[in-house]
Amino acid sequence: MSEAARSQAPGSMDSAPLLETSGLTKSFRSLVALRDQAIVVRPGEIVGVIGPNGSGKSTFFNLVSGFLRPDSGSVRFDGQPIERRSAAEIVRLGIARTFQGTRLFKALSVAENVRAAAQLRHPSSMLDALVGTPRLRRAARRVDAITGELLGLVGLTGRAGVRAGDLPYGDQRRLELVRALATQPRLLMLDEPAAGMDAAETRELMDLVDRIRRRFGVAVIVVEHDMDLIMNLCERIQVLAHGQTIFEGAPAEVQAHPKVREVYLGHA
Template sequence: MAPILHLEGVTMTFGGLVAVDRFDLTLQPGELVGLIGPNGAGKTTVFNMITGHYEPTAGRILFEGQEITGSPPDRVTALGIARTFQNVRLFGGMTVLENVLVSYHVRLRSSVWGAFLRLPGYNREEEAMREEGMELLRQVGLGGLAHAEASSLPYGQQRRLEIARALATRPRLLLLDEPAAGMNPEETRNLMAFIRRIREQFGLTILLIEHDMKLVMGICERIRVLDHGQSIAEGDPAAIQAHPKVIEAYLGEEEA
């Protein structure tokens, strides 16, 4: 089976600082993989290179066999890669449905003039988009909140909405940057079940960054560990928990 994502010797430097050093990673379709490491290890920099927010200093990034190294974020999204961010980035003054509709616009075929003049073709597209948005919200358990203001949602539901907004771009690869950040234990358990469900329901490959080890060890089939921009370990959860370098760099003797 051909990989859905392949990073080959990817390096990112900022001046004299090497944030990520010759990083390799291959994801197969349908995998759920964790990327962990201490703060400043380079995890979010990897996400930013994949999604076109940073252009790597060296190396290549291929998505479904097509090189996307340095491609702009809008093209990366259109190809089928979506992401969330460590800090929730919702449009707080807009409704839940409106937040999802923003992402659907990447798929609109009508011209700017068609939208401005409200031409029939645009109106049909917009109506179909609203129906699809409502169906997506029902699928992620937010259908009853479609017309609520996004900022009024509890934190766990705001996280779910952010993921729904990413799903609206119809990705095949979903990157989740610390989805459990700020959640209480019950919200985290619900999130774990939610991530498992959307992977199956939407046929996704998922790469996630997370500091909550219970979540990572509970749902990831494979884990890669970064420290100071370099990969120091890879394996299943049991192997990672027992790895001496991981214990030293990240988990800590007591927690391990």
């Protein structure tokens, strides 16, 4: 991605924060997985969270997406506290996530995976389905349109009927990405999206994430291991180690910072 392209990014420092965590702390028995974490993500921004294994990245993700409850601290989305909300409520509010190593509905077709997610914003009741009301037909048309558009975006239109579990790994990751997008989030959280991908696939994925962000105006948080992906894609990077935030700044600053080099790059 070029510098010129990055400067057109919709993220802007003076808009109100979309996601804001503060004092976020979570322990598992005696192990403090995350301590006093704070991050601000503005609408349309793309932020990276990096750190070695066990640094608290996944805990941070699980706290924001409602899979875990924090011991203390707050998570605000669009100004309202969400740290006590269920995972289902949080998706409805507009935060979607992917999983490390994907978690598709493998027995469903590619299109069905997206349709399952797209109906969140275009609901129809059982009664609608039985009677075939105009509402149902409208909802079904919208869901079909979204599904078609998203599959086109990741080049899976020709494989819409294929069982998701039968897709090659890279396609499964792309499918999971657009499935998350089908819930029409304002914040998309990607958990190690490039894990298991080669350099070419990783580059392709970066392009895709960037295109998605521009096209749909979503903010993105990427948790990664892969330094290159984070450095080229993100506007801002937070570095975690042993549950603590050790640095936050622009990619170039992160790369240059001695403490980061010590705890992170030393391990890489």
